[in-house]
Amino acid sequence: MTHILKSFSVLTLLLALLYGCKENAFDDIVYNGKNDILEFSILSENNGIYQDPDDESIQHLNFYKDAKGMIIDNKIIVLAPYYAKSWNGLKPSFKKSDRSIMYHHGEIQLNGQSEVDFSNPTTYTVVADNDESKDYIVEFYKEKPIFSFAILKEDNPNLSFDAEVEIDSSNRTIIVEFSLGTNLSSLIPRFVIPDDVEITLNGAPQTSGTSTVDFSTVVEYKVSMDDDYPETWKVLARTREPNPENDFLTFNFSTAKNPSLFADLIGEVDTVSHVVRVASYWTTGINPLSLVPNFTISKYAKNVSVNAVTQISDQTAANFASPIVYSITADDGQIQEWTVIFYKPSKFYIKDRYFRQLLKTHYADLMEGDSLLIEKAINNRLVGGTDWWGDGMRNKDDLPIGSFSGIEFFQAIPLLGIPGVQLGTNTLDLRKNTGLAEVVYWNSNIDTYNISGLPGTNGQFIINVTAGKTPGRIIAQNVKEILFRGPTAYILNYLDYRGLNVNNFNMGSTVSFASGSKVLMTKRRWDEWEQSANPCVALIKSSSNMTLELWNEAGTQVVETKRFN
Known part of the structure; x- marks a missing residue:
């Protein structure tokens, strides 16, 4: 009994001591007392519209x-993006001290969620875990961007090539690279800045394409507006060893520069043998064959010449009736000779598997493996004397093979209604087929039709998909009416129907738009459609998540964008 009483007394004493020490349960908490904003950003993903x-x-x-x-x-x-429309209702993302609370006008702020008006300077309060507070004033200014920066050979004759420029907008830094040994002390840069922004160097205003600058040391431009917060942009010049590369990267011929061509010619560039081969069926035997090539060369190559005469891409013509030798001078002075050869192809590979199989099944004698034998195709006649090759399908005036230009462009077999496409694409560009009134195809992988400018029959153009996939994109500028035919409805996701004489793209009432589609129209014509209650207006406005871009009459600029839900 005595033993029990002694144990009880000890326990009572321990409890009393423990209770006395823990009278305030928070006495042992250690406060960090920190109330800092560590990071503060406006992220585009939270503030995009x-x-x-x-x-x-x-x-x-x-x-x-x-x-x-x-x-x-x-x-x-x-520094808000220059073209940001509003600083109101933004949701800043921030990082603050642990166990602190951040307030704005007395309301607790949530990272990436709380909206704030930054049109004027505003104050945040951060309260630490020991109730100490700190105020932060947030000020917004429009950034002062340098959109582009260049130091060009045409402005600086001592340069062997245009300087390589890398713009780091985030850090307001521009890196400019020159060949080793370049005199950097007096160079004229070109730059593009907004109209309301001024750029100065050591207090002196700078003019693009005129002001001379010493780039041998770091250049610090002051870029400012009338908001009293200028920015400093640094331009750092560096040099590199001369480069030995002297290759053609591409060598082509466009119809834009060579109207006599039916289609663009694409050169086959062999960097091992230094030969460019150009396949062109119908140019064989023409002399002189004066054409203007479009070419690209190694990044740092200095010059391209023929017989010591400088050749300029898209400008200098040459006679390609026989092989031509080009010389390319590298940055380090090494010269490489290249030979450009035109040849007459005997066959070309058919990439579309449906059309390839059709030819193999019905016209096997015209095929060699997966390639069509050109001479046999030219000489073959279908039932009723229809030409294999023409200026298009269902053409008013079928033309013979005289317009055929080789492997670079492939036209259709009119009778079968199988369209040709530019090889390697899923786009059917029919703009050259001025007599074309109707296109028919089945089981093809074509997604985009370009029928811009085609008059059709009395202004109406017919698209008829008899089986398989229907096109999702239609480019039909200045096509008065489009009639879609076939057993399947047409669901478009893109329609370019710009022009002042367009009238109806849904003559067969078989067209609808997928969610998120886009339609391009000339604003003046759209306004006329709305006034006259054109049925196509209701179709566009009732489509889910539809974007309507309204362009100026020249087709060079979007003047208004509408969205319909």
Whole structure:
């Protein structure tokens, strides 16, 4: 009994001591007392759309790139993207001290969620776990961008090539690279800045393409507006060893520069043998064959010449009736000779497997493996005397093979209604087929039709898919009416129907638009459609998540964007 009483007394004493030490249960908590904002940014993913307050259907990209705040003592400077439409209703992302609480106008702020108006300087309060607080003033300024920067040979004759330029907008730094030994002390740069932005160097205003600058040391430009917050852009010049490369990268001929060609010619560049081979069936035997090539060369190559005469891409013509030797001078002075040869192809590979199989099944004697024998195709006649090759399918005036230009472009077999496409694409460009009134095909992988400018029959053009996939994209500028035929409905995701004489793209009432589609029209014509209640207007407006771009009459600029839900 005595033993029990002694144990009870000891236990009572221990409890009393413990209770006395823990009278305040928070006495042992250690406060860190920190109330700092460590990071502060406006992320484009949270602040991407600006809605016009006068027209809710008009929306623009707002913060189209991230804006990272610069924390300087108790001030945070944010340089908003130059073209941001609004600084109101932004949701900043931030990182603060552990166990602290961040307030704005008395309300707790949530990272990436709380909206704030930054149109004027505003104050955040960060309260530490020991109740000590610190205020941060956040100020927004429009960034002062340098959109482009170049130091060109045409402005600086002592350069052997245009300087390589790398613009780091985030860090306001421009790296300019020159060949080793270049005199950097007096160079004229070109730059593009907004109209309301001024650029100075050591207090002197700078003019693009005129002002001379010494780039032998780091150049610090001051870029400013009238908001009292100039930015410093640094330009650092560096040099590299001369480069030995002297290759043709591409060597082609476009119809834009060579109207006598039916289609563009694509050269086959062999960098091992230094030969460019150009397949062109119908140019064989023509002399002189004066054509203007379009070519690209190794990045640092200095010059391209023929018989010591400088050749300029897309400008200098040559006679390609016989092989021509080009000389390319590398940055280090080494010269490589290249031979350009035109040849007459005997066959070409058919990439479309449906059409390839059709030819093998019905016209096997015209095929060699997966390639069509050109001479046999030219001389073959279908039932009724229809030419294999023409200026298009269902053409008013079928033309003979005289327009055929080899492996670079392939036209259709009119009778079978199987369209030809530019090899390696899923686009059918029929704009050259001025007499074409109807196109028919089945089981093809074509996704895009370009029928712009085709008059059709009395202004109406017919697209008839008899089986298989229907096109999702139609480019039909200045086509008055489009009639879609076939057993399957046409679901478009893109329609370019610009022009002032367009009237109806849904003559067969078989067209609808997928969600998220886009339609391009000339604004003046769209306004006329709305006034006259054109049925196509209702179709566009009733489509889910539809974007309508309205262009100027020249087709060079979007003047208004509408969205329909």
